[in-house]
Amino acid sequence: MPTAIKDYFGSRDVNQYKQIALQPSDKTPMLKQLQAKVWSNKEAALLSAGILLLLYIISFAYWYPVYESNDDMSFQLFATGFYTGQPEPFLRFTNILFGYLLVGLYGISEKLNWYTLCILTAQFVSFWSILYFSIKGRKGVLPFLFVTTLFVMPAWYVVLSINFTTTAALASLAAFIVLSCAASRKAYAWALLIYSIGIIIRWESVVMTHLILGPLFLVRFGFRKSFQQFWPVATVAVVFIFLNMLSVSDQWQEVAKLGEGKALVDFPVSRELANLSEEQLKKAGWSRNDVDMFRNFFFEDTSIMTTEHIQKLRSQLTPPGLNPLGQWRQLLRNTIHWFGLLPPLAYLLLAVGFVLCLRMQWKESLLLGILFVAVTVLFAWTYLPRIRGMVTIELTVLASMLWIISQTAYPSKKPWLLVMGIIAGTGLFISETQKHLPNAKALRQMAESRFNYVKENPEYNYVVFTTAMRFEGLNPLKQYWTTANHDMRFIWAANLGGTPYQAAALKRLQTPDVFTLLSDSSKGRLLSRYEFEPEMLRKYFEERKNESYTFKAIKPQDEFYVWKFEKETIEMPTEN
Known part of the structure; x- marks a missing residue:
């Protein structure tokens, strides 16, 4: 050696x-x-x-x-029995x-x-x-x-x-x-x-x-x-x-298609969900209305829910000639997402650093260089045509582990290498933080604008931040130590996400979640993030709660919608 x-x-x-x-x-x-x-x-x-x-x-x-990702939420809902009525191991x-x-x-x-x-x-x-x-x-x-x-x-x-x-x-x-x-x-x-x-x-x-x-x-x-x-x-x-x-049984296939309707690469959502028979839906504990809500839930713009559109997306994600490798390509995308997509320049700098620090011979340096080039090509092929060159937090993970292995052998003899390693890791960390700061600032401004709107209009005694439903009880730990698996708000939270800013604004307003609001109130006002959400609420309460709601848009805003709702009890037909 x-x-x-x-x-x-x-x-x-x-x-x-x-x-x-x-x-x-x-x-x-x-x-x-x-x-x-x-x-x-x-x-x-x-x-x-x-x-x-x-x-x-x-x-x-x-x-x-x-x-x-929504996958983790789906796994939890499968395991808790939300989709099928009983805990599901598949x-x-x-x-x-x-x-x-x-x-x-x-x-x-x-x-x-x-x-x-x-x-x-x-x-x-x-x-x-x-x-x-x-x-x-x-x-x-x-x-x-x-x-x-x-x-x-x-x-x-x-x-x-x-x-x-x-x-x-x-x-x-x-x-x-x-x-x-x-x-x-x-x-x-x-x-x-x-x-x-x-x-x-x-x-x-x-x-x-x-x-x-x-x-x-x-x-x-x-x-x-x-x-x-x-x-x-x-x-x-x-x-x-x-x-x-x-x-991988037939039962698993049916349940998985329902639970992973968002997986565009795996199958066309609209066609597959629409072709499931009533018996298959019933077996999975679903109704046709559930399918409609599920489709709306996973896509912000309901107009894109066409088979042609999804097939177009699939063709973009899996270019012609690579179809036999499409599944492995998707696995590469999902797995290598953890490491991040790195520009070739980052790999070149990393390789140069290793050559200098490890004092490698030319053969070993060549081997390492070939490895980095191969990984770069692998990343580019995996993410095309959505390639984006950026330094991510995943690079910090990979670089940190390699630095730990390489630079702890004789640290007292090379203290300058320790300084270089800490500076490099800190720089990567700061670059990732700066990348997310604009997004965090925008989310905070959006939440604050909703809060200020309600504060300036006291007649709006109810407000709903759907993106804050994840923080049930406004306790950041509670949602992750309790299941709350039979609550529709848990599904919504998976896709819409949540931020501390929105949760804090919701706490200051002392506002109930949307389901408590609609269940306990005959009329009122609410805010929503998306235009299609009231229709989803209407379908949900009509089928699950035997309650009918009418929603009327009062004043659309740049970052949210204002609605006036009123409840009407549905009279169920009596059996002869």
């Missing part, structure tokens, strides 16, 4: 570090004692757990965790074993959001593994500060943006790092456990992650050692994937 590669990965023998380290005495200054400190396994485990607990506490106390993108686990947990208690708890647990295990194996055996306090700094910046984003694809990719990355450092059977078994978690949540993320990071493993261990390390992992993956294939 080349010397540069050995220097790159370094030695993780604690005893070796102890021999090299200075033996501090009572008269040794505190700074030198810290520099000579070698983090033991126990200390690394406790520090990793403490950092994570602090991260979770601060994140949930000051920010609002949300689902990053989730669309996750393994059947994960579905049965959720069914069992929801059978124990329906008061907890088990789906989110499972995802957060998997994240915690993965994050802890990355931190633990990055800190243990290291000498000095600088590596600890370096690892912690680069770790926290991307970690908070993953914690606050709950997503099953991201979690599976994170578990795969954690297992990759553990497997690279595994020096005992216990460590190898732990890596296998984390791999299993990632595969059960979403096996495609595990495959895609290793297609990107696998060459680094081959460079370090060679093909023979890599095969010895990975064949048990591959066996477990094949077993889990086979079990998942057996679970």
